[in-house]
Amino acid sequence: MIEERRKERLDRGIKVTTEGIYAISSWQEMGYLLLPRLVLICGILVLPLVIPSLYWQRVISIVCIYSLLALGFDFLAHFVGLVSLGGAFFIGTGGYIAAILNTSFGLPPILTIPIATIAGGAICTLLLYPCLPLRGVYFAIVTLMYPLVMARIIEALDVLGGTDGIIGVASFPNRWIEQYGLLLIVMVSLFGLRRLVNEDIGLVFRGVKDNDQAVKASALSINFYKSIAVFIASSLGCLAGAYLAHIYMWSGISQFALDFSIIPIAATVIGGGGTLVGPVLGCFILVPISELLRAFGTLRIVFYSLILVAFIVFRSEGIMVYAQRKYHQFERWVKV
Amino acid sequence: MSSEPVLQVKNINKAFGGVQALKDVSFDVHEGEILGIIGPNGSGKTTLINCITGFIKMDSGKVTFRGRDISSKAPHKIAAMGVTRTFQIMRPYYTLPAYKNLIIPLFSPRARKAGGWRGGGKLGDRDTVCIDILEEIGFERDSFVPYKLASTLPTGYLKRLELARCLALRPEIILCDEVFSGLSMSEIASMVPLIERLQMDGITLIMIEHRLRELFRVSKRVMVLNFGEKLSEGIPEEVMADEEVKRAYLGSEEVEESV
Amino acid sequence: MDILIYGIINSISLALIAIGFALVYGISRLANFAHGALYVVNGFIVWSILNILHINYLLSIILSLIIIGLIGAAIYQFILIRVRGMAISEIIASYAIGLAMLEGFRWGGFKGMTYTLPVFIRGSIEIAGIPVDFQRILLVLIGGLVVLLLWLFTHYNRIGLALRGMAQDERAAMMLGIDSDKMALIAMGLGSILAGLAAVVILPMGNIVVEAGYDKLIMAIAVCIVGGLGSWVGAVIAAFLIGFAQIITVKYIASHFHMVIALLAIIITLVLRPSGLFGRQKELEERV
Numbered sequence: 001m002i003e004e005r006r007k008e009r010l011d012r013g014i015k016v017t018t019e020g021i022y023a024i025s026s027w028q029e030m031g032y033l034l035l036p037r038l039v040l041i042c043g044i045l046v047l048p049l050v051i052p053s054l055y056w057q058r059v060i061s062i063v064c065i066y067s068l069l070a071l072g073f074d075f076l077a078h079f080v081g082l083v084s085l086g087g088a089f090f091i092g093t094g095g096y097i098a099a100i101l102n103t104s105f106g107l108p109p110i111l112t113i114p115i116a117t118i119a120g121g122a123i124c125t126l127l128l129y130p131c132l133p134l135r136g137v138y139f140a141i142v143t144l145m146y147p148l149v150m151a152r153i154i155e156a157l158d159v160l161g162g163t164d165g166i167i168g169v170a171s172f173p174n175r176w177i178e179q180y181g182l183l184l185i186v187m188v189s190l191f192g193l194r195r196l197v198n199e200d201i202g203l204v205f206r207g208v209k210d211n212d213q214a215v216k217a218s219a220l221s222i223n224f225y226k227s228i229a230v231f232i233a234s235s236l237g238c239l240a241g242a243y244l245a246h247i248y249m250w251s252g253i254s255q256f257a258l259d260f261s262i263i264p265i266a267a268t269v270i271g272g273g274g275t276l277v278g279p280v281l282g283c284f285i286l287v288p289i290s291e292l293l294r295a296f297g298t299l300r301i302v303f304y305s306l307i308l309v310a311f312i313v314f315r316s317e318g319i320m321v322y323a324q325r326k327y328h329q330f331e332r333w334v335k336v
Numbered sequence: 337m338s339s340e341p342v343l344q345v346k347n348i349n350k351a352f353g354g355v356q357a358l359k360d361v362s363f364d365v366h367e368g369e370i371l372g373i374i375g376p377n378g379s380g381k382t383t384l385i386n387c388i389t390g391f392i393k394m395d396s397g398k399v400t401f402r403g404r405d406i407s408s409k410a411p412h413k414i415a416a417m418g419v420t421r422t423f424q425i426m427r428p429y430y431t432l433p434a435y436k437n438l439i440i441p442l443f444s445p446r447a448r449k450a451g452g453w454r455g456g457g458k459l460g461d462r463d464t465v466c467i468d469i470l471e472e473i474g475f476e477r478d479s480f481v482p483y484k485l486a487s488t489l490p491t492g493y494l495k496r497l498e499l500a501r502c503l504a505l506r507p508e509i510i511l512c513d514e515v516f517s518g519l520s521m522s523e524i525a526s527m528v529p530l531i532e533r534l535q536m537d538g539i540t541l542i543m544i545e546h547r548l549r550e551l552f553r554v555s556k557r558v559m560v561l562n563f564g565e566k567l568s569e570g571i572p573e574e575v576m577a578d579e580e581v582k583r584a585y586l587g588s589e590e591v592e593e594s595v
Numbered sequence: 596m597d598i599l600i601y602g603i604i605n606s607i608s609l610a611l612i613a614i615g616f617a618l619v620y621g622i623s624r625l626a627n628f629a630h631g632a633l634y635v636v637n638g639f640i641v642w643s644i645l646n647i648l649h650i651n652y653l654l655s656i657i658l659s660l661i662i663i664g665l666i667g668a669a670i671y672q673f674i675l676i677r678v679r680g681m682a683i684s685e686i687i688a689s690y691a692i693g694l695a696m697l698e699g700f701r702w703g704g705f706k707g708m709t710y711t712l713p714v715f716i717r718g719s720i721e722i723a724g725i726p727v728d729f730q731r732i733l734l735v736l737i738g739g740l741v742v743l744l745l746w747l748f749t750h751y752n753r754i755g756l757a758l759r760g761m762a763q764d765e766r767a768a769m770m771l772g773i774d775s776d777k778m779a780l781i782a783m784g785l786g787s788i789l790a791g792l793a794a795v796v797i798l799p800m801g802n803i804v805v806e807a808g809y810d811k812l813i814m815a816i817a818v819c820i821v822g823g824l825g826s827w828v829g830a831v832i833a834a835f836l837i838g839f840a841q842i843i844t845v846k847y848i849a850s851h852f853h854m855v856i857a858l859l860a861i862i863i864t865l866v867l868r869p870s871g872l873f874g875r876q877k878e879l880e881e882r883v
Contacts, residue, residue: 140682148858149855149858152854200462214423214428305694305698
């Protein structure tokens with residue numbers, strides 16, 4: 001007979017002692033807490049310096065764009081319980097606002113991007129507001145439809161440049177501003193969101209996800225908090241879209257394309273949902289791979305759909321959750 | 337009890353499809369009393385609570401709280417006025433520790449206006465308030481229970497957590513949906529004094545119960561519902577002596593034949 | 596008059612596309628986002644059989660329906676069964692599978708205007724002064740037949756009744772000895788066959804293009820949501836609503852709005868009445 005065994009997981013001693021405020025008591029413990037964060041921050045900051053070719057530097061910017069979207073998706077899906085498949089909607093809205101402000105009113109990127117972020121977030125929230133009471137699959141389907149509708153409407157009415165899009169958007173003064181600006185935004189959003197979900201309002205968001213009835217019984221309006229959350233996520237998306245418009249110096253219908261909805265989700269699934277770092281990591285893995293495979297044409301879409309299926313079916317926890325577990329816990333086989 | 341009633345319910349009607357869940361139910365609740373609502377399964381008790389607290393829209397009828405009409409308000413607004421409820425199927429935030437469950441109601445405008453946390457600006461002040469409330473409702477302060485994940489708590493504590501969530505809002509009325517059900521005799525025995533204390537603190541309670549003996553220990557006035565209709569109302573002994581009530585509870589030949 | 600005739604044709608083709616999706620969702624609560632892909636894939640399968648194996652048209656259609664049914668069943672058995680019950684994972688997984696199939700075909704060279712299926716019967720007939728070709732009339736007949744057969748199947752056949760039982764209450768059905776996974780497998784196979792059938796009937800009127808996979812999926816979703824997810828009677832009625840709405844907009848406004856109508860229908864329905872015209876999960880999903 002085969003001996004029956006199970007895997008036992010135990011927290012490492014240092015993890016137990018570094019929980020909470022006691023972490024400052026020794027260098028070892030501080031190192032334990034700081035090391036992963038330092039690796040991440042330094043890695044991101046060094047990246048533009050060590051990558052020589054212009055082409056790959058552009059890829060990093062694209063990675064960051066997707067990271068912002070993925071952050072928004074992860075935040076909405078795992079902390080508020082709204083699965084939004086409409087990343088492209090946010091990108092498109094932000095992109096078009098920035099493009100219009102820049103070409104029609106002559107505002108520089110330093111102004112268009114913040115305005116597009118706030119105004120775009122507000123517009124997206126307003127348009128999505130009627131759908132907020134929907135749950136689960138229904139919200140997902142509706143948000144999937146929004147970017148498609150926008151694209152078809154622009155196409156059909158031939159407004160905002162129609163199928164050609166808006167061309168001649170100003171670019172950034174130089175690539176350092178472009179890249180470091182974007183990298184900083186990603187990091188600020190990442191750490192900001194991580195802080196937010198553990199604040200009181202973050203607990204309310206998680207309450208909405210866990211149990212919206214109880215939140216109502218606690219005298220809090222769930223629609224209000226959902227719309228705040230949607231505003232945060234869509235602002236991130238619009239910020240990314242505005243940035244994208246300035247990078248490509250163009251804004252068009254293809255910003256409503258499904259790519260912007262699918263890749264962030266794939267990145268979140270691969271990186272590990274609910275960790276916020278995971279989606280960023282996922283983008284850093286997925287987008288360069290997809291660039292490498294560009295030569296194969298549409299085969300790359302096949303490729304990353306299959307990765308996505310494999311992850312969602314066989315490793316639904318994702319890389320980051322797995323890595324965190326390895327870092328914080330050790331495992332051993334014990335007899336049952 | 338001659339004063340103006342705190343909560344007035346007038347002619348509530350509610351139908352689900354073809355089933356009339358509530359038929360012209362009216363009653364008054366007075367300041368500081370504990371009103372028991374009893375009735376067989378499916379008699380519309382929970383629907384009544386849902387209607388009063390706004391979780392279900394009633395078809396017709398009027399609910400007034402301290403003279404203000406609350407009959408078509410959203411649930412969170414009703415809760416913000418001080419009319420809170422517990423759920424029969426407990427609804428804690430499972431992924432949060434027990435004490436953090438209370439941060440959500442404490443975050444509401446009503447609780448913040450009432451003060452009690454963030455007042456002193458001390459670190460951890462808010463958590464202390466949470467633990468205080470939990471202790472008040474029967475969690476052992478110095479044990480690990482308040483820090484356990486809500487998903488790992490036993491039923492008895494979850495029922496208390498439901499009440500604690502209401503308490504965090506500093507309510508004027510709590511509508512309790514079967515707080516005794518699913519508890520062991522000893523757990524109920526420790527719940528009863530809690531309920532009495534809430535009453536002494538000036539909170540008005542409406543309790544839906546199946547455990548009549550325990551209910552009658554705390555409640556001096558009960559109302560009986562059957563098939564969505566109010567059968568009778570009065571002090572427990574009188575109500576239970578009522579022929580119709582007996583029939584509703586024990587069943588009678590005519591009823592059984594017709595079913 | 597032409598609105599009536601073309602409206603009916605358009606509606607029936609929408610119903611044909613959507614009914615497979617509605618069936619799968621109704622029975623196993625599985626939103627099969629690979630539906631549009633299966634539709635296109637079957638078109639390519641028939642084309643390949645016809646042009647590579649050179650068999651009889653009718654025979655190759657039957658063969659292709661069997662193949663597509665097996666593909667659908669395989670997708671369920673090997674992939675979707677593992678994410679069963681996690682609605683979002685189901686959607687993402689099935690969508691990704693559809694994406695992989697479609698883009699795989701595109702990469703394999705199946706693109707452009709060169710892929711067409713022959714019509715069943717050539718020629719056309721004039722109805723009230725409007726020429727209608729036989730393929731479209733056949734489409735209406737087949738569409739009606741499919742709905743009728745499906746109704747008979749689910750009302751008088753053991754498996755059909757079991758499927759209906761599962762659609763109503765999965766747990767209760769399991770207690771009565773109905774194997775829920777097996778039934779979902781059958782449903783998925785059947786749904787794929789219906790998608791394939793729709794492709795065989797509709798595709799001869801145009802080219803087989805990969806993009807149709809996405810468009811037909813959206814159409815199927817639109818019809819099913821307006822009709823109420825899971826209710827295929829609702830889906831048939833919704834198909835007529837959307838079908839006529841499309842034809843009318845195309846005639847009086849612009850043909851660009853063909854798609855916008857479907858998309859707006861989804862959004863408006865979900866916002867106003869999420870359970871659709873005939874949906875039954877109101878209490879479950881709405882809870883505003």
